[in-house]
Amino acid sequence: FLMIRKSVLRFAIPAICFILVSGVLGQDGPPREENKREADLIELTKLSKTIKLDIRYATADNFVGRPVYTEARAFLQRPAAEALISVNKLLKKQGLGLVIYDGYRPWSITKLFWEVVPEDKRIFVADPRKGSKHNRGCAVDLSIYDLKTGRSIAMPSGYDEFSERASPNYVGGTGEERANRDKLRRMMEAAGFTVNPNEWWHFDYKDWEQYAIYDIPFSAIGKRKAR
Secondary structure: HHHHHHHHHHHHHHHHHHHHHOOOOOOOOOOOOOOOOOOEEEEEHHOOOOOOOOOOOOOOOOOOOOOOOOOOOOOOHHHHHHHHHHHHHHHOOEEEEEEEEOOOOHHHHHHHHHHOOHHHHHOOOOOOOOOOOOOOOOEEEEEEEEOOOOOOOOOOOOOOOHHHHHHHOOOOOHHHHHHHHHHHHHHHHHHOEEEEEEEEEEEEEEOOOHOOOOOOOOEOOEEEEEO
């Protein structure tokens, strides 16, 4: 009996894994949710001229190694965008500003990320079966830059670095790097955002669950209603 049981498990486990992976690869659209708000995605650069963009996913300078966006643009749902601008205004008084790496992300890009990232690094990407807060337009990846030099200030890790240094609670690095990271966190949390437990640069807006998971290309935003 034991030998039969082991034999069954040996074949069953790979089969279960195949089914789970196939479920993601075969999914051709975002999860459907009811009773969600209509999308009201706002382009961040239209709200403030001091918002700087560094959209890595529109270049080959990202963990995928090639552009996955056709345009270097950043959007958030209106309440999240307005909260972000309030942070930028406070930073401006200190000669600083926000640099945006990513905002709203179409669901199809989340699916791509899941497929290309090794399993042991998937804590850094969202499961497309559940969708991402980026897909809802309520998550933003960002840092701080110096208005005079145009350069980003020092942080404990680079953006999209899949290591322990990416944690918002990482105790290594220099005192300046940790102070800069903690400043960003304090200001974002005061505006209604919550930091991701694995990424100091990733913040989720408080009302994210009120929005659906969207797969709208940037070029279509503002031209039609999103459902």
